[in-house]
Amino acid sequence: MAEVPAIELKNITKTFGETIANKDICLEVRRGEILSILGENGSGKTTLMNMISGIYYPDHGQIFIDGKEVEIKSPKDAYDYKIGMIHQHFKLVDIFTATENIVLGLEDEGRYNLKKSAAKVKEIADLYGFVLDPNKKIYDMSVSEKQTVEIIKVLYRGADILILDEPTAVLTPQETQRLFAVLRRMKEDGKSIIIITHKLNEVMEISDRVSVLRKGEYIGTVSTSETDESALTEMMVGKKIELNIDRSEPHDTADRLIVAGLNCTNRENVKVLDNVSFTAKSGEILGIAGIAGSGQRELLEAIAGLQRLDGGSIIYNNPKTEMQEDLRNKTPIQIRELGVRLSFVPEDRLGMGLVGNMDLTDNMMLRSYRKGKSAFVERGKPKALAEQIVEELEVVTPSVSTPVRKLSGGNVQKVLVGREIASSPTVLMAAYPVRGLDINSSYLIYNLLNQQKEKGVAVIFVGEDLDVLIALCDRIVVLSSGKVTGIVDARKTTKEEVGLLMTKTFEEGGKD
Amino acid sequence: MLGFHIVKRKNMEWWKAWLVRIGSILLGALVCAAVTVFLTGKDPVNVFTTMVDGAFGTERRIWSLLQGIAMLLCVSLAVTPAFKMRFWNIGAEGQALMGGLASAACMMFIGDRFPNWLMLIVMAVTSMLAGAIWAVIPAIFKARWNTNETLFTLMMNYIAIQFVSYFICVYATGGSGKIDVINPVTHTGWLPAIGGKSYLLNIIIVLILTVIMYIYLKYSKQGYEIAVVGESENTAKYIGINVPKVIIRTMIISGLLCGIAGFLLVSGADHTISRDTIAGRGFTAIMVSWLAKFNPVVMILTSFLLVFFEKGSIEVSQLCGLNASFSDIITGIIIFFIIGSEFFINYQIKKNEKEVKAS
Structure with missing residues (x-):
């Protein structure tokens, strides 16, 4: 024929x-x-x-x-x-x-x-x-x-x-x-x-x-x-790929961030978050899986105080004061003033997490420049921090006064993650932190996240590679069109299960 | 297909970059000479000596050159924080004019009631306020409703000019259609001459402002916030900078400095007000600022360059019977070459490799 x-x-x-x-x-x-x-x-x-x-x-x-x-x-x-x-x-x-x-x-x-x-x-x-x-x-x-x-x-x-x-x-x-x-x-x-x-x-x-x-x-x-x-x-x-990511059993977990009933509509009046609820625990990596654009960005930005919500609550349990704070619709500064140590590695590294035209030192300063009453910035400590990150994370850069846009993708990410971890967070959110990175840089990032988890940080990891999500995380929240279609135990689930949840539409969800 | 393509350069050493810049200015000067020779038929060497003579020929000319640089620099300093924040403040002309108007009004209506030092302080303060008000209106609209600041600030210029026209209509001296030198006898509200040099105080004030602006932008927290907002508004929001507040605050600073420029022009030079007091500096300043990449110290150099070519080519045009547009042509050519040089610093042109045919 x-x-x-x-x-x-x-x-x-x-x-x-x-x-x-x-x-x-x-x-x-x-x-x-x-x-x-x-x-x-x-x-x-x-x-x-x-x-x-x-x-x-x-x-x-x-x-x-x-x-x-x-x-x-x-x-x-x-x-x-x-x-x-x-x-x-x-x-x-x-x-x-x-x-x-x-x-x-x-x-x-x-x-x-x-x-x-x-x-x-x-x-x-x-x-x-x-x-x-x-x-x-x-x-x-x-x-x-x-x-x-x-x-x-x-x-x-x-x-x-x-x-x-x-x-x-x-x-x-x-x-x-x-x-x-x-x-x-x-x-x-x-x-x-x-x-x-x-x-x-x-x-x-x-x-x-x-x-x-x-x-x-x-x-x-x-x-x-x-x-x-x-x-x-x-x-x-694809078939399950064996990834050698050391995953320790979570210990001494406590509810750190309780997200309940989040609703959010975007400018085109489309619902991007629809009644999203989950709990992020300390000492645990919580994965968020979903087809791109299923509401991951809005979710993380809402927690970070960058996205206005129509409803719901984001309760933070402060481990120091034992107080509960609702972070919903607070600005990043207000969240910080509440004593919430929240770090966020956004998806858009050079457009949001860092300033491409500024050097490493000035980028370190983004988080800390407000400290102190002086009207002038203090570049000593940020410079020391930049040098420390360059050394510990093996960032390849001519110097700490090189604009970060001149670094390669992996090195840019090391700078960003390094800075976010440096403020010793209690909650660490990372959106697609290994996108575009080579295998070694990716493993470095996984290890950093694991270290944070062992320190008792509640880590939220948004990823696109299901193998990584299943090998790295403790639990996985699956989003589909802004809705939570499932929360699974990463140790027991399979790629197929997560994959099906990712593509599930809500009508089907109702029938199941 | 074209035989070449353009590739972004990795990095050029700073000294190479400056060689390219100086080279392109020289090349621009050559083209200027060619244009002049074409228009006038004069010896190009003669043209250049005439230019230099126009700028530096006499002591008076040197002072006038320095004053020109200082005034252009002052307005450039004013627009720099706004442009560094990527707020397109096209309204420096109007902001400075309002400052000048406030100074002139003080001189006319307060007259000799205050001693001169107090008078100068009152004038400076009212001018700064006037400039700041003119600048903050578009800033508030931008911060609140995200209106287009370029159009808004531009329109504010016309309103400022009409204000001054109205003022002149009402208070023009004896039907001349303009305001004569104010307080010509008492010199109330005139910036004093130091050592007989009437422009010296102006120049000193602008130099001090240059240093302050340099430190403000480079070392202050507010300067850092301006840089972050200008580079990426998303990053600014991400780290919790209140962007509307920074926009309004920065435009107030921009307006205050424009007000000072207006004050210096009226009190330190013209001693009167006209629609043309600012003489287009509000627009030229934008070029000065961008060419210097918002570095106030480098702006001394760029404003020198522009004022030098302006003064020099005015001399040439007078000598050869050309009109004032000649100076604009020369300035235009020079700026074209300076901006063009940045392209060659950032990009390189590569010849295409032979295309590999798909097998």
Whole structure:
């Protein structure tokens, strides 16, 4: 059977600096099928699709379209090969109408005939069952309507191969069903559709075949009819890897931070934290697992006093005074004045935890410069601390007066973690502290966290690598779309269990 | 495809960086000479000697040059904390003008009721207050409602200019449409001349302010907070800096210094007020400050550079019968080259390696 695939990728490799985003990926998409690309965050799904749609250019490898090798150097090239991508973040001009956005950038006739274009837009919409008013302005549209515009924009340009990056992330369940209906109609029309996603239930529902990526590598392709969710989870997260992280049994634990019923809505009025409750104990590492954007950032920022909450409480048990303090909606300074020794290693190291253009000494000062009544800063102690951290954590830097942005990622992180630990915290929160770090630096960070745990600090560790979470933490809180879908014992759980909890939607949770 | 691409440099030694800067100023001067020769047909060497002569030719010219530097430097010092905080204070012109207006009003209406020293203190204080009020209004709006400070401060300039126009209309001396030198006989409210040098006190005051601003930005806790807010507002929030408070406080300081600039211009130089008292220094100061990377000591150098080229090219244009725009052209060319040099300090241009064809 020699059916020529619509697109075939052979040994596609793409690196960014030292990071390998895609390694020797081989993949094929057939005519008239829906293919899901499944993988965790950072597994290289979007990078791969960006290479098909002309945004990136592969370092190695070949792309074949209908059996012919092609070179896709720009999105325009991609359109010429009838490939269109619908990005996760829409690229629309707010004050233009749907039609204006759709024809924007097309040069075929020299000048626009908007009436004709609007008719054509209507025709496409009717063909596939989209509901869209061609003359509606973007700023009047809902997220789902904007997505419709993006899809029609691609179809208008004649695309036969559509790539959708996380199309359901912003949709309600009803809107998702409507989108799926449209996609099925397009499939019947002979179009090839690629969906990037990490939602297992949707993969099972909509796609014919699934290709799985893990950490930039191609794992395999299976037919949806011949697989199930747990098999896919295993492909996605991989077999358990033995990590040699020394994990001691927690001793003398006490409830340090009791988080109850946290609710938070973001600026777009989306609920990012929904009734989140858990307890962080001293002498224990509490892991927080979840797909990126499930509310981890908001949760940690709420505890650190950087995020306003709609409801709930964050009770801190002060080990010195035995007093209970509610930290909710307090500023970082107020939290500090209560005697709460809270350290926070934020996800955005150079944009939040440190100041890239300042040197190591001045970055040490961020936490301590207020001390004393003098109107002038005292750089002696911060300098000594910087030198101490450089020595103890083996930070590679020309000197302590080098701007931290010039250091490598691992060294930047050592500086940040070193500073946060230096204030001898009782609660230490670390968001993705080993992201982008090499294996040695990662182990150094794990050891530092373990040392803090043994000192009786309540450590909260937000991670993305499930192997690490399971090997390092004592208990794991799993978040999905801002809700706690489970709190598991890390010593007893499996990757599959955590993986399923991570992708569980609340509707399912109610049924279980 | 282009045959080259641009790569960020790792680090350039400071002395190399300065060589690039000096080289680019010299290159800029050459282009200036070429433009001048093209426009006037004069010998380029002659043009340069005329420039130097315009700036340093006589004792009077030297004093005028120093005064020009001091005044530009004073306004630059004023805008520096704001820009270091990345608050785009385009309104120094108006803030200084309000300061000048306050000084002039004091001179006219308090007259000889106070002894001169007390008079000067009253003038300085009211000028600083006026400048600070003009600066703090946009700051409050920015801190509270995140309004765009660039537009806001710019608009405040026009209001300040209209205020002065109104003042001049009402109090103009004998239908001349302008205000003559105030207190020409009693010299009340005039900064005293030291050793017969009328600008010396101005220059000393600005030098003291330069040192204070240098220490404030580099060694004070407030200066540190300004730097953190300017570099990353997220970091500032993360460590608990009250960002709105820092914005308002810093703009008050900026406004106070603008007020002093207005006071010095009215009391120490012009002894009158006009719409043109600040003479665009509020805008030129932004360049002085940025070119010096907010280092007040380096700002002495950058303001010297700008004032020198201004004075020098005015001399050339007078000699060759060109109008005042000539000086703007020369200044523009020099600034273009100075800013351009920063590009070559931070980036390097690499030739493309031959593309490896995918196999």
